[in-house]
Amino acid sequence: MWLKRYLALGPGRPMWALLADALLAINVPAYENNTPQDIRKNCYLQSWTTSTHTRSSQPTDLLRMIKAGQKYGLRIEGLAFERTILRDMPIWHHIFADSRIRRLTGSNTSKCLRSKHNLQTVGEAEDLAAPLIIISGRQSRHRPNNQCNCRDCTEIRETTTCDHPHLCMVRAQELLDTLPPKWDPRVEQPEDVETDPTSISKTREEEIFDYRLTTTGDLSDIFRIFTNKSHTPVNDTYVRRIQTDSNETLINVATDGSCIDNGQDNALAGAGIYFAEGDPRNKSLRLPKMAGETQLTQSNQTAELLAVKVTPELLPKTTPL
Ligand SMILES: [Zn+2]
Ligand SMILES: [Zn+2]
Ligand SMILES: [Zn+2]
Incomplete structure (x- = not known):
């Protein structure tokens, strides 16, 4: 607590x-x-x-x-975090950064970033390094030297008394470059392609499947307890472009799970998938005892999950459910 x-x-x-x-x-x-x-x-x-x-x-x-x-x-x-969360993370010794970041901390430029610029977060580093990005077709006003008089450099000199803004921008970029894609707000993230499926109108009996991977909220929402110590989470991004064919109509499928002798050693669980009367895709399933090496608990809940797992596997990947 x-x-x-x-x-x-x-x-x-x-x-x-x-x-x-x-x-x-x-x-x-x-x-x-x-x-x-x-x-x-x-x-x-x-x-x-x-x-x-x-x-x-x-x-x-x-x-x-x-x-x-x-x-x-x-x-x-x-699996993924909202960009506001990525930007709120501390940049120095960022927990998922390459160990290189630890060596970058002590240099004179980093000392300038820490003391004069008061740089603390990933977001602040991203903003500071922004003038270095050359957007195709639009010439950046920033010149890559410490004598540059662009608006950004002038502002940095005035507010921080730093006399080498370009050097500090480059260092901020180097710090960001130590971040794996999943923690780098500059790269494409799942939230960029995820649309809110709950905005689809539904009747009282229906649940719209929320496929989004992105954790939203703030830094307190990224922690989990009772995690599996033998499994190390990966730091790759999963950007899935789901292109829904506008001709496809939303399909309603009813699913349910049940269990005989639920909670006991001899419990047996099964599930049902129902499209429509006489539809050949209707299915009744028995929950297997094992999934690979893992023993499956025979319960009402696991049976419900089985039905929800199998249903999309019966349909083309882009079908709205
Ligand atoms: Zn300095
Ligand atoms: Zn400049
Ligand atoms: Zn500086």
């Missing part, structure tokens, strides 16, 4: 959580001493570690909180 509230990273974060941030950032193992203290914001979003040793100076309450997270498999998990 403490952990959940500690990771409530949106607005209205409790005051004690800010204190916890500070304590976790101070109490680090010796090997983190060369991680500058000003970049240690959150050890769940960044790759530095806090002390977990009982003999360390870490307060007991915080130790307990961290151990609870470790015990129950707390981590960031999701």
